[in-house]
Amino acid sequence: MSQSPEGGFGIYVHWPFCAAKCPYCDFNSHVRHQPVDQERFVAAFDRELGHFAELTKGRTVQSIFMGGGTPSLMEPRTVERILDRISGLWSIDDNVEISMEANPSSVEAERFKGYRAAGVNRVSLGVQSLHDRDLKLLGRLHDVDTALRAIETARSTFPRLSFDLIYARPDQTVEAWQAELERAISLAADHLSLYQLTIEEGTPFFNLYNAGKLQVPDPELGAELYELTQAVTAAHGLPAYEVSNHAKPGAECRHNLVYWRYGDYVGVGPGAHGRIQVGANKLATAIERYPETWLENVETHGHGMVENVGLSEEEQGDEYLLMGLRLVEGIDVARYEALAHRKIDPRRLAALLEHGMVEELEGNRLRATPDGFAVLDAVVADLAA
Structure with missing residues (x-):
């Protein structure tokens, strides 16, 4: 199916x-x-x-x-x-x-x-x-x-x-x-x-x-x-x-x-990256960057992967924050917690809300404000800490 x-x-x-x-x-x-x-x-x-x-x-x-x-x-x-x-x-x-x-x-x-x-x-x-x-x-x-x-x-x-x-x-x-x-x-x-x-x-x-x-x-x-x-x-x-x-x-x-909703994607060709769920593992894949070396590797091994790493729960949560907060629709807080197996620190969240960096939406969603977009890396780092 x-x-x-x-x-x-x-x-x-x-x-x-x-x-x-x-x-x-x-x-x-x-x-x-x-x-x-x-x-x-x-x-x-x-x-x-x-x-x-x-x-x-x-x-x-x-x-x-x-x-x-x-x-x-x-x-x-x-x-x-x-x-x-x-x-x-x-x-x-x-x-x-x-x-x-x-x-x-x-x-x-x-x-x-x-x-x-x-x-x-x-x-x-x-x-x-x-x-x-x-x-x-x-x-x-x-x-x-x-x-x-x-x-x-x-x-x-x-x-x-x-x-x-x-x-x-x-x-x-x-x-x-x-x-x-x-x-x-x-x-x-x-x-x-x-x-x-x-x-x-x-x-x-x-x-x-x-x-x-x-x-x-x-x-x-x-x-x-x-x-x-x-x-x-x-x-x-x-x-x-x-x-x-x-x-x-x-x-x-x-x-x-x-990408931004943290779905799965296969990346093929020289230098491509991917994120795929295989069984219980979310894998980060990376392909050989140099075209002729990639070509030889694929012809020899059937693929050009040089990296195939399982992501930890913390890494998955961090990536979801980093990608999802780029979107005006923001992130689903429950999905973040399911991926990261942790909750967002309420004190850090309260501080970001107070300073107008993020805002809460209906449906348990969180997004960056226009001011937050200007310093998005810092907002993500705060929420992930």
């Missing part, structure tokens, strides 16, 4: 290749100057998916997400074979969400039609900015006109569309961001992902920042930009449902909700 765990069940497929590495990006993405052997890679995905299917028998897949890297560098036939393999291994929900990330520079109408024919029903475009100067700064390969054409192509091809923008960019003012955001909303279908630029260790931006050659808005301006983002999106009918994600009611990304 098919079943899904609380929070849902999804499949994440990581395609690790990009045409160029963006200077702010710390994701597991790799540039190859020779064509990737997609036949060999899809055969490896087939094997790794089969390995995880053995561990998650009887589940119903509610979402599939192809991330990267740049999954839109895959041939439509590659996508079709991966999706066919998934549907042959698991039961598929009638309303399954099948998302793919795409860069505007790799959008071709015929290729998009191929993805749609393969089963993709939602695309997420990495637009990142609607200003050419900032696109160059961010190392993007597309310009604004290319992005606008990609949005138009995606809207005419897929039932659902989202695109990403990065704000709190160097020299960005509140007024400029408001104008850009309102333009983005006019282009959006029903979902936007809006991220503040963060300087991640190990990236070229990190080195430039430390050398004093890259200036980003100070925390006070960053907070002002964040508050403006919440107000403008809400006023236009795309309120935040998560710290950085905005949607019309009912158009939330179902796959990301699996």
Whole structure:
């Protein structure tokens, strides 16, 4: 009998290749100057998916997400074979969400039609900015006109569309961001992902920042930009449902909700992570990051896992807090207590309530307030202590 765990069940497929590495990006993405052997890679995905299917028998897949890297560098036939393999291994929900990330520079109408024919029903475009100067700064390969054409192509091809923008960019003012955001909303279908630029260790931006050659808005301006983002999106009918994600009611990304509601998800492909319930154990899985090493490991062992660790009750509770409090809907306190086998310290909770960091909702739910979102890591640490 098919079943899904609380929070849902999804499949994440990581395609690790990009045409160029963006200077702010710390994701597991790799540039190859020779064509990737997609036949060999899809055969490896087939094997790794089969390995995880053995561990998650009887589940119903509610979402599939192809991330990267740049999954839109895959041939439509590659996508079709991966999706066919998934549907042959698991039961598929009638309303399954099948998302793919795409860069505007790799959008071709015929290729998009191929993805749609393969089963993709939602695309997420990495637009990142609607200003050419900032696109160059961010190392993007597309310009604004290319992005606008990609949005138009995606809207005419897929039932659902989202695109990403990065704000709190160097020299960005509140007024400029408001104008850009309102333009983005006019282009959006029903979902936007809006991220503040963060300087991640190990990236070229990190080195430039430390050398004093890259200036980003100070925390006070960053907070002002964040508050403006919440107000403008809400006023236009795309309120935040998560710290950085905005949607019309009912158009939330179902796959990301699996993560944030602490469901189960299989992660396949180089560098992918997963959380799966196997018997009485909640397992944290991690896959070899380097693509060619992953390929050899899968061909030799049937999978590329380098980590497969059972999570303690405390760790599960902490992860549920960390993920669930990102959501405007918050967490189910009873579920937290069942996972962690402990209650939230009433004194710590009372202090957070008093300082307006969290609020209690009907149905024994708890969520962060707007002030709490601004210091979410500290709120989570307090509740988990």
